[in-house]
Amino acid sequence: MEEESAYLVEIFAGLLYVMVGLPLLRLARRARDAAARLIGATFVLWGFSYLLFNFALALERTVPITPFFFAGRVAYDLGVLSIAIFTLRVFRNGEIWARGLVAASFVCIAGGVAGSALVGDWEGVYPLSNPWFWVEWTGMSLPFAWVAVEGLLEYAQARRRAALGLCAPLVFNRYLLWGLVGLLLISSNVAMIPQYIEYERDAQFSGAMDALLGGCEFLTIGIIWLAFFPPAWYRRWIESGSKPASAPSAG
Numbered sequence: 001m002e003e004e005s006a007y008l009v010e011i012f013a014g015l016l017y018v019m020v021g022l023p024l025l026r027l028a029r030r031a032r033d034a035a036a037r038l039i040g041a042t043f044v045l046w047g048f049s050y051l052l053f054n055f056a057l058a059l060e061r062t063v064p065i066t067p068f069f070f071a072g073r074v075a076y077d078l079g080v081l082s083i084a085i086f087t088l089r090v091f092r093n094g095e096i097w098a099r100g101l102v103a104a105s106f107v108c109i110a111g112g113v114a115g116s117a118l119v120g121d122w123e124g125v126y127p128l129s130n131p132w133f134w135v136e137w138t139g140m141s142l143p144f145a146w147v148a149v150e151g152l153l154e155y156a157q158a159r160r161r162a163a164l165g166l167c168a169p170l171v172f173n174r175y176l177l178w179g180l181v182g183l184l185l186i187s188s189n190v191a192m193i194p195q196y197i198e199y200e201r202d203a204q205f206s207g208a209m210d211a212l213l214g215g216c217e218f219l220t221i222g223i224i225w226l227a228f229f230p231p232a233w234y235r236r237w238i239e240s241g242s243k244p245a246s247a248p249s250a251g
Helices: 002-031 034-058 065-091 096-118 132-163 169-202 207-228 232-241
Strands: none
Touching (some): 002 207, 065 132
16 A cells, blocks of 8 residues: 555656646747756656656556566666756857767767666666666756756856846846756666666565655655746745845834
C-alpha cells in the first residue's frame, strides 16, 4: 500500500509537469517563441517520463517494465537536452563554451544510454554494475547545475539594477525562482542515486524514497509555476515587499 501511494504521488507529479508545459507550448505557438517552446517541451517530456515510469511500477505484474522504463528514460533525457538548449539560447546565446557544454551533455547522455543498452541495462537503473549509468548521470547533471548558476547570477545582477529602479521586482524574483529550480533539480539527481542503488540491491524501489522524491518534485513544480504563471496575490506580495522605504520626514 505504501509503494502504491508513492507511485500515485509521482504519477500526480508527472501530470502536473504536463499541466505546466502545455500552456507554455500554447504560448510558444501563438508568439512563435522558440524559448517558450523549448521549456514547454522540457516539462511535457518530464511529465510523460514520470507517467511511464510509475505506471509501469504500479502495474508491474501485468505489463513488462523494461519498454516503459526505456521510453521514460529517453523522454526524460530529451527534456534535459531541451532545458540545456533553452539555457543556451536565453542566457549564453552565441558563446562557444556554452555550445560546448550542451554538446558535452548530449554526448554523455547519448553515450550513457547506448552503453547501458550494450551491457543490457535498458532501464538505466543499475549504478553499481553499469559504469555507463554515471556517464548518463553526468550528462544530466551538467544542465541542472547550469540552470542554477545562470539563474542565481542573473538574480544578483537584476537585484542590483532593481535597487536603482532599473528592473521590476517580478523580473529579478523570477531569476531567483529559476535558480532555485536548478538547485532542486540537481538535488533530486543526487538523491536519485541511493534510490537506484536500493533498486539494484533489492529489485524494488522504496516507497519512502519515491514519496520523498515526489515531494521534491512538487516543490520544483510549484516554484516553476510561480516563475512562469505568478498568481495575482504573489505578484502583489513581491511588489509590495520590494518597494523602497519612505524617507524620514525632516524634524
